[in-house]
Amino acid sequence: MIYAGTIGEGLWRSDDLGRTWLPESGVPGAAKIYALAGSSDGRQLYAGAEGGVYRRDGRMWSSLPLPSPELQVWALGIHPREPSTILAGCRPLALLVSEDGGKHWSSLPLSLPGGTPEPHTPRVTTILFDAAEPETAWAGVEVGGVFVTRDRGWTWVAINRDLPSLDIHALALAGDRTLLAATPRGVAVYGGGRWTTADSESPDRYFRALVSKPADAGTLYAGLGNGPPGTRGTVLVSTDNGRSWRQTGFPGAGSSVWSLAADPREPGLLVAAAIKGEIFTSPDGGHSWVQAPRTFAELRAVTCTA
Secondary structure, three states, X not given: OEEEEEEOOOEXXXXXXXXXXXEOOOOOOOOEOOEEEEOOOOOEEEXXXXXXXXXXXXXXXXXXXXXXXXXXXXXXXXXXXXXXXEEEEEEOOEEEEEOOOOXXXXXXXXXXXOOOOOOOOOEEEEEEEOOOOOOOEEEEEEOOEEEEEOOOOOOOEEOOOOOOOOOXXXXXXXXXOOEXXXXXXXXXXXXXXXXXXXXXXXXXXXXXXEEXXXXXXXXXXXXXXXXXXXXXEEEEEEOOOOOEEEEOOOOOEOXXXXXXXXXXXXXXXXXXXXXXXXXXEEOOOOOOOEEOOOOOOOEEEEEEOO
């Protein structure tokens, strides 16, 4: 099943690879959905919104408020071994943790070195748990860089040496455990305590999304375009743990590809969403793509789940 989170049109699902779409009645039709994350067992789906998080258990939805209604949830991370533990990254800059499936939230001490870079409003755009070492997680901040915790989020350290941009849009862990970051200046690769920039075939450098192929983390996909929101978008693939990127069979979108999802139950299935509302699916790992007939006003997140 594919879920698509929109800005102002609520949450939608498709049971037939994007050919038809139905609104999720448990989420308000005018909701602004910025992030989606599903538990590894497929039992829960979380949608980050303004002032709260929506949680699906089976077919039932519940609304889970945050400590402040002014917070927008731009990133969600679920602990790989304790699915009731969730991190929520927000705009304005805040990082929250819940240990009871989103019923109660506490603040974590994530702050930017040197304060807030004016005139930007920093926000946490991506959260990544390490499945092999679940006490470790990374957070990407737009605009602030990459931060790592080794103690479940109670302390965070910036790892920004030689980072090509502090504007972080997505993070991924490659098969050789290399950390990758999507930035407006390309994909950054972390190793030896510093960042380098990966090679790319595309003339566009505004990278927005990263996802690894299920059962083959050495193969990764990136969504990008020529700016925010941009006038064109594409999907690239890497088969060398993110060090170089080449074109897929993606036909091209009318804006930057903002979100990507890979289905763990169908390893070849990819979903790409452009921010101006186009959705594309690939059944064969990016070789061929089909555009969904429905276009939304603005799309920020897609995911695949049971």
